[in-house]
Amino acid sequence: MYRTNCWGRMSRVFWWLCALCLSGTASRRAAADEFSRWQYYADTVVLPQADDSFSAVYADFTRLLERDLKQKGATLDENSIRVAPFEDGKTGAPVPFRFIKSAGYSAGSAAGTIVFLVAAGKELVERTYRVFFDTPANGPKAEWKSEAEVPGAANLIWNGSFEILSEGYTGPNRYKNAGANMPVGWWGNLRNSKLPENAAKSAHSGQHALGFVTPAGNTNIGVYAAPSPPGIRVLPGQSYLLSFWVKGEDLTSPHPIYGYLYWYDRDGKYLKRVAVGNLPLRQGQFDWTAVEASVTVPDDAHYSAVMVGTYSTTGLLTVDDFAMRFAVPPLLTNARPNQS
Numbered sequence: 001m002y003r004t005n006c007w008g009r010m011s012r013v014f015w016w017l018c019a020l021c022l023s024g025t026a027s028r029r030a031a032a033d034e035f036s037r038w039q040y041y042a043d044t045v046v047l048p049q050a051d052d053s054f055s056a057v058y059a060d061f062t063r064l065l066e067r068d069l070k071q072k073g074a075t076l077d078e079n080s081i082r083v084a085p086f087e088d089g090k091t092g093a094p095v096p097f098r099f100i101k102s103a104g105y106s107a108g109s110a111a112g113t114i115v116f117l118v119a120a121g122k123e124l125v126e127r128t129y130r131v132f133f134d135t136p137a138n139g140p141k142a143e144w145k146s147e148a149e150v151p152g153a154a155n156l157i158w159n160g161s162f163e164i165l166s167e168g169y170t171g172p173n174r175y176k177n178a179g180a181n182m183p184v185g186w187w188g189n190l191r192n193s194k195l196p197e198n199a200a201k202s203a204h205s206g207q208h209a210l211g212f213v214t215p216a217g218n219t220n221i222g223v224y225a226a227p228s229p230p231g232i233r234v235l236p237g238q239s240y241l242l243s244f245w246v247k248g249e250d251l252t253s254p255h256p257i258y259g260y261l262y263w264y265d266r267d268g269k270y271l272k273r274v275a276v277g278n279l280p281l282r283q284g285q286f287d288w289t290a291v292e293a294s295v296t297v298p299d300d301a302h303y304s305a306v307m308v309g310t311y312s313t314t315g316l317l318t319v320d321d322f323a324m325r326f327a328v329p330p331l332l333t334n335a336r337p338n339q340s
Helices: 014-030 061-068
Strands: 040-046 053-060 082-087 097-101 111-118 127-133 210-212 221-225 239-249 258-264 270-275 286-296 303-310 316-326
Touching (some): 040 053, 040 061, 111 127, 258 286, 303 316
Antiparallel strands (some): 040 127, 053 111, 082 127, 210 316, 239 286, 258 270
């Protein structure tokens, strides 16, 4: 099912830059963060992307305390929340996170969504993150503050708002693009289409978007929303929300904008594509328009990519704020006493 009701503006994306720079700071804090003082935890499993990303989990702490841990009447110490990777029986340094309280949040109904940074992974292998929490009765915990700005929603697409440019970039992503104001990490057709520069005149958020025109002698041009090949890592059978923003200026084709969602198997082999519906069709001029799609991953698919383009040989199509996340964040369950 596809629809165009926007689930909210994507926050400005300088947090990508901040997150990449934070790992050293977080490591230095690990020794100071004594998880042995925390009484409770619950684990969540995530699928890392090829680049840093943000995932989310829904945590009903009141339910975890009362039902899982049998702490009747206990309340959450909001400052006690921490999120850290857990691998080979060891807890790593806490990562940047943001706790977004649910409507009606109170001491007796402490629930909300935790958005947290997931470090890049080389392989298509799931990783465990441990959510620590506690109650005021077990001693106060200092609020953990991060230099990195964490967005208000998860996003599996790195540099989806094009704020990180190829020129001057020194990070780990090797997919640079030549030309003025060209984004890093966006691969394939940016280079194959020989885009000389980013032609965007405005951005939906932040300072940059990606604008393109059909080169002379061509019939169309598009951009793949799939940083770092072979694409966005997804879980078979799961439902995701895909969103992006588009703007059209002086487009003249009867079909000024098109969009496709591509699926690939575990080996990166192409499976099929489906059209993204409800685009601003048969319009040559339109202001920033949100497109949102609810999609379910085929049972044999492990990677995804989104293509947005234009058949117009004149004018300018601009895209911004690509995002993909779980349609419904997984539920944090099976809280346990911390024995560390």
